[in-house]
Amino acid sequence: MQINIPRGTQDILPGEVEKWQYIEKKLKEICDKFQYNEIRTPIFEHTDLFLRSVGDTTDIVTKEMYTFEDRGNRSLTLRPEGTASVVRSFVENKMHGYASQPIKLYYLGPMFRYERPQAGRFRQFVQFGVEAIGSNDPAIDAEVIALAYTAYKSFGLSKLKVVINSLGDTESRVAHREALMAHFAPNIGEFCHDCQNRLEKNPMRILDCKKDREHPLMKTAPSILEYLNEESSRYFEKVKTYLAALNIPFEVDSNLVRGLDYYKHTAFEIMSEAEGFGAITTLCGGGRYNGLTEELGGPEAPGIGFAMSIERLLSALKVENIELPIEKTIDCYLVSLGDAAKDYTVGLLHTLRQAGLSAERDYLDRKIKGQFKAADRLHAKYVAVLGEDELKNNKINVKSLETGEQKEVELSELVAVLKDFTAY
Known part of the structure; x- marks a missing residue:
């Protein structure tokens, strides 16, 4: 259900x-x-x-x-x-x-x-x-x-x-109240049930009625400004x-x-x-x-x-067709190739987040093309690509999705490099 x-x-x-x-x-x-x-x-x-x-x-x-x-x-x-x-x-x-x-x-x-x-x-x-x-x-x-x-x-x-x-x-409202009651009372039967109840309790609220707003008596009602x-x-x-x-x-x-x-x-x-x-x-x-x-x-x-x-x-x-200036991005998306690299990115992702960077990785076993599409949907500034060979050599490729520029850096330097890049 x-x-x-x-x-x-x-x-x-x-x-x-x-x-x-x-x-x-x-x-x-x-x-x-x-x-x-x-x-x-x-x-x-x-x-x-x-x-x-x-x-x-x-x-x-x-x-x-x-x-x-x-x-x-x-x-x-x-x-x-x-x-x-x-x-x-x-x-x-x-x-x-x-x-x-x-x-x-x-x-x-x-x-x-x-x-x-x-x-x-x-x-x-x-x-x-x-x-x-x-x-x-x-x-x-x-x-x-x-x-x-x-x-x-x-x-x-x-x-x-x-x-x-x-x-x-209070003094002004009492005087206005009396004037409103005298104005509406003779024809109050023409108004809605709510306004009829308001006449004795709070006649000023008749002026706020949505149902009877076009009634002629509304336009000629005594103004509070005359009783201040x-x-x-x-x-x-x-x-x-x-x-x-x-x-x-x-x-x-x-x-x-x-x-x-x-x-x-x-x-x-x-x-x-x-x-x-x-x-x-x-x-x-x-x-x-x-x-x-x-x-x-x-x-x-x-x-x-x-x-x-x-x-x-x-x-x-x-x-008014106003778009609020909201920019939803992440600093880095980790792309992995191979089981060992995929396992390694679990800890690496946490390291990036602990360093104050916003980061994400794939959880659906996507191919490399699918991972890049996921990074693009998240408006990632950079992708860091880790394959089996890079992992053996303690290297990782960092690519800017805006300019297409990329460079290989030491795994141990990834946090510092990304922080340097995202500072601008």
Whole structure:
């Protein structure tokens, strides 16, 4: 009986996994420059963490979480996003007491959501994100946006659009909430079941609905920007000023609403405008979440962050026809002729690897022509050919597959010769 991979998941095979490795390495290098340190949290958490942080009116909590009970009848959930776990760790490990503030962290790992699989979206997906916790300075909002923008640009993407909005502070959101309820309530029966439920619980999330996005009332809905108090307006103006200073082009979209309940003040998305990318253009999104640490039992510690899907990044690269600069080669392939030479290459191969060289040999008893083809498939820089006569004389022939040049060297000198050749 053949067992296939679960729907909404993927195998990342050799030839493709090198792209992931390149992306991961590049993202870590960028975080080092921005002084963000890596954090690794569990793949599953107590379900209550996401109920309290993400919000019980969100699609993630109501429809998409993989939740189960363990043997102790505790409700656990595979993490659907990264921020809640990072903030939980911040509180639990008392990072607010660290000397260096704010705490700047990044994470990279699998997340899980039960949603309809489609191009670039999976039920198990890999998310990269950053969180800066402990500062109310709008400059760090601009820095977080700059880090995300820098990451996408570093891979060669050019068809990008940065969209920002302010969700205001608590006072501003209360005023906006009342205006939204008054706007949608008379015709809420024309909206989907989810939006009808959101009207009382979180009317701002109606603006984020994919089903009713073309409803006329969406276009005339009160803008949060009209309800920002003086403090929220001043904060938003600072963010825009800093983004301009960083030469990051952006647009303000008053209907931009992030799908998680914990956001306050700055919200942003980076989108792909590449032709053929698809109806869902968002590459990454994030925002400020003042109050989340207190909700999880910690002290006041305002934060801001974003998350990006590696799968979405790969899709954007494909649409823009960008090839990552990945060169998979080995230093040397050992070609043997005769049983004695073949036996000798077992130890010789290990010697090359112990000396720090990448090397391979034949394991399928191929003829010499087949061994050279195998070396070519592996993009070997050199082949070292060992026959019975060479072995008796402690010699080996080294050939460059790029130039065709070859020379005979002492077996004992092979490591030094290859190291000298591969140094250039």
